[in-house]
Amino acid sequence: MKFDRIALSATGCAAVLLLSACGGKEEGGSPVPAPAPTSTSAAASSPATSGTVPVSNADATAPGSELKVGDRAVVPFKYGTDKTGTVAITVKSIELGPKEDLAAYGDKAKGMTPVYIRMTVENVGGTDLTYSTVRLRAVGPNNKSTGVIITGETPNCQSETAKKDFKTVGATYDTCELQAVRDGGEVGGATYSDGDGYKDDPIVWKK
Numbered sequence: 001m002k003f004d005r006i007a008l009s010a011t012g013c014a015a016v017l018l019l020s021a022c023g024g025k026e027e028g029g030s031p032v033p034a035p036a037p038t039s040t041s042a043a044a045s046s047p048a049t050s051g052t053v054p055v056s057n058a059d060a061t062a063p064g065s066e067l068k069v070g071d072r073a074v075v076p077f078k079y080g081t082d083k084t085g086t087v088a089i090t091v092k093s094i095e096l097g098p099k100e101d102l103a104a105y106g107d108k109a110k111g112m113t114p115v116y117i118r119m120t121v122e123n124v125g126g127t128d129l130t131y132s133t134v135r136l137r138a139v140g141p142n143n144k145s146t147g148v149i150i151t152g153e154t155p156n157c158q159s160e161t162a163k164k165d166f167k168t169v170g171a172t173y174d175t176c177e178l179q180a181v182r183d184g185g186e187v188g189g190a191t192y193s194d195g196d197g198y199k200d201d202p203i204v205w206k207k
Helices: 099-109
Strands: 004-008 016-020 066-068 072-079 083-096 112-123 137-139 148-151 172-182 189-192 203-206
Touching: 072 203, 083 189, 099 112, 112 148, 137 172, 148 172
Parallel strands: 066 203
Antiparallel strands: 004 016, 016 148, 072 083, 083 112, 112 172, 137 189, 189 203
């Protein structure tokens, strides 16, 4: 699939990148104001166990697994060059947001409807994964790309990172992944495609 690239920069908020499945030449967008950041809180549980727990590949959710919203997937995880471990991802909901949530990004977001993927991330192995982030992607009903890639956040979908206590078994945090579909399009689920084995055969949570 061929994509046009439209970049939107944000002040005081994560930068936003939109790619639309129109095909054609590359376009550079002008910086636009982002929504004013709102206060959020990341949920972190008090871990019942300290230290680390060996997690074998046999414990991981197999590449290509098809799950339902609410199901938990255990995956090997690498962040940056020096943080590795095992996390569990539980997708709690996949929902369309109001178009107005993208209004602050101007004309570049016209014709798009936001998708909010809400999840809980748990440290399973107990290694130091502080300040890491987990990425999921929205897909259509056929498990194919929605044709739009967007990164960033809105007041109703705040992207959280793991906090400084995310280095013990059982530590958790909640976050929201902002995705999008073209107006009138459908979202069928979310995928995890990071790490060995998952890039070409992602885990899918069906809506």
